[in-house]
Amino acid sequence: MCCNPNGEWQGTVPKCKKIKCNAPVIENGRVDGDRQEYNKDEWLTFRCNHGFKKVDDRPSKCQKLGQRGNAEWAPTPACIEITCELSQPPPPGTAYSTQNSVFSLRQTVRVTCGERYWIINTKTTEAVVTCKVDREWDTWPVCKEVTCSRYLPEDNLSWGTTRDTWGRNRLGDTVNYGCARNYERTDGAQHATCTRDGWTPKPLCRVTSAPCPHPDLENADITYGVKHSYNRDDQVRYRCQTGNGETFTATCREGAWTESTGCAASCPPPDFQNAVIIHGVKYNYFSDDEVQYRCKSWNRETFTAVCKEGTWAEAKKCAGYCENLEDGKLTIWSDVKETYMEGESINYKCDAPGEVIEGTASCNNGSWSKSIECPAASCLIGDLPTHLGIAGDPPTTNQVPGGQRLRFYCPDEYYLEGAAEIECSEAGEWKELFPTCSKKCPILVLTDNVIISKPAEGRYLRRKGEILTFGCQGGISITGHTAIECLNGGLWSGDAPTCENHSGCGRPPSLTDGDTVGFPIPPYEDGATVEYTCFNMYVLKGGRFKTCNNGVWTGEMICMKPCTVNAEMMERHNIEFSRNHRHKNYARHEHHLSFVCKRGTTLLHQEPMRKQCINGQMDLPTCG
Structure with a gap:
């Protein structure tokens, strides 16, 4: 509007309207929820389809942009395909299994190196590389020429030897060298050679006629020839810790041991990240042993890993994922699933009373990242x-x-x-x-010669469940309860006993799950003994005899229970007896029973299949 020469306003009076943004249509993505309009400063939550990622990791917000007040989303919500690139044609010495140059998420390419090349970070001539979420390859897919260090290693070289190779450090190149006094070329080598394992021989120089150290052969046990010192041509025999028990010979050569064969290292139990072992579980793993595993994510395909030189060669790395968000301070609004893939998001609302607080959580590297932490109730x-x-x-x-x-x-x-x-x-x-407060039992008033023998006598109140054991001084016999217990309400289970002059003992006490040998014939004189035995399959622990001592039977013993394993218990654990124990349903205390998984099942947890009975208890293995 403008003011004309007549002093009047000319033009249409402008109107103000509320700033709103429409729900955008996102190619290869979708907006969470069904809202069609958003007010200024509200955030937009959206997700991209599988194989795509957000163009900008910052959340999009409805904002007023420019002088005209247009409402737009900033940054613009958009999704781009997750791709990795290869330069075509390949660099020198590098060959790819495809002529494509652009690859989608998790697509793979086999990289093969020429005769004089290798992949630097793996030092191999072949590798399968995979396109990751960050649009990078998990291994740099370029082969480099194999070279050795420019300078020869300082292995006791002579003063006249020049360590600088002057560019002769490519694969197969040779360099002349000499050794210092009292040293000689290893294995009679005439020159140093550049190999994929660096400069050889290793070391370039060794002590002339040097003795050998005590043999410490990797993954092997010495079986013959052990002594205090070893000189040239001395031999020892050894057996590999993994294998069929065959023995081999090692010889002292130039101050070092030359093995007739190397012993392969065993592999540790497989523990693959984001995966579960489904077949091949056992206690020890040797070279070429295999296990099958499945990724915990949505892909249920199985893969095989092989034990090689003490490490596991996995066929495929399992991508990270997140399990259902567990947080007692919030309620999830989105569809709840068992697992969420990397980059997936969920919406939630805080449960604390008061102001309504909402947020978004995203799965990132196997853990949830929340936009706002909910206050605790x-x-x-x-x-x-x-x-x-x-x-x-x-x-x-x-x-x-x-x-x-x-x-x-x-x-x-x-x-x-x-x-x-x-x-x-x-x-x-x-x-x-x-918790609750319970009344303690009162202090007891004891008559003459009565003592508390267990626990040690003390002038203090007792708790429920505590037991006092009494005795008499000076060989006097006890009359009444030899032990009383503190019960609920601060009451004792009986009165304190008295001590009187009696000689000998009455009937010997009974033994749970056992009995005396022969019939008891009371009274018994002081010093008399009675022998005990346990029922069939029970095992006696402690002494076999109780002795009459000042009118009281002394001596501790217990009958340990056997274990019973029936068909119902084995059916519940999907196991059966091994061949040696097929007709054995019982085991004495500390004896063992061996089991195997039923046909078609495997052990669920890594544990021994040979179990020990401990006083009637045996933890059975479980297969599934």
């Missing part, structure tokens, strides 16, 4: 059990914030039953029940 203290107190300064609001703890105490004549400290979870719930 509080736990209500409520009414405390009788006699229970809160240690320290009790909260004035009668509430404890999530993640904090509360400590308790009882008066001296009571003891605490339960946890002395409990924590408020971030979801606003106590992780454990509140």
Whole structure:
């Protein structure tokens, strides 16, 4: 509008409208939810289809751009295909299995090097490279010419030898050299040769007629020829730790041991990242052993890994993934799945009372990255059990914030039953029940000559479950309870005994799961003994005899229970007895039973299949 010469406004009065952004249509992607319009400063949540990624990792926001006030998304939400590139034709010495130059996510290319080339970071002449999420190859797909160091290694060379090779350090090149005094060329070599393993021989020079150190052969055990010192041509025999037990010979040559054959290293138990072993599980793995594994992500294809020189050669690396987000402080709005692939996002809402807080979590390197952390809820203290107190300064609001703890105490004549400290979870719930205060049993008044033998006598209150064992001084016999227990409510299970002058002992005490040898014939004189035995399949632990001592039977023993394994238990664990134990359903204490997985099943956890019985308990292996 403008003011004309007549002093009047000329033009249409402008109108203001609310700034809004429309839900964009994203090629190869989609917007989360079904909203069609967004207000200024609101964020847009969208995801890209499989094989595509966001052009900009920053979240898109509805903003007013320019003087005319147009509402647009910034940055622009868009998806691009995840691709990796190869230069065609390949560099010298490099060959690819395809003529394509652009590749999608997880596509592979076989790289083959020429005769005098190799892949620098793997030092191999062939490799399969894979396109990753970051649009880079997992291995740089270019072959470089094999070269050795420019200078010969300092292996006791003579003063007249020039270490600089002056450019003669390509594969197969040779350089003349001499050795220092008291040293000679290894294996009679006439010159140093550049190989894929560097300059050879190794070392270039060795001590003339040097003795050999004590043989320490890798992955082998010496079986014959051990002595204090070893000179030229001395021999030892050894056996590989992995193999069929065949022995080999090593000879002392020029101060070092020359083995007739090398022993392959065993591989550690396979532990592949983001994968589960499905076949081939065992205790020891030797060279060329194989295991099959499956990636935990959405792809259920199986792969094979081979044990080579003490390490596992995996056929495929499993991509990272995220399991369902576990956070008691929030509720997920998106569709809940068991696993989420790298780059996937979910929407959530915080559960804490008060202001409504929403956020987005993205799967990144196997873990969730949240746009905002939800505040923890509080736990209500409520009414405390009788006699229970809160240690320290009790909260004035009668509430404890999530993640904090509360400590308790009882008066001296009571003891605490339960946890002395409990924590408020971030979801606003106590992780454990509140403890209670139980009354202790009172101090006992004992008559003359009565002593507390176990535990040691003490002038203090006792807790529920504590047992006092009594005895008499000076060879006097005990009358009444030899042991009493502190019960609920601070009551003893019986009265304290008295001590009287009696000689000898009455009927010997019974033995659980056992009995005396022969019939008891009381009374027994002081010093008399009675022999005990256990029932069939039970094992006696401790002494076989109890002795009458001042009117009390002394001597400790126990019958250890056998283990029973029936068909129902084995069916539940998908196992059966091994051939040696096929008709054996029982095992004595400390004896063993051996099992095998049922046909068509494999062991679920790495554990021995030979199990030991411990006092009636045997942890059975599980197959599936």
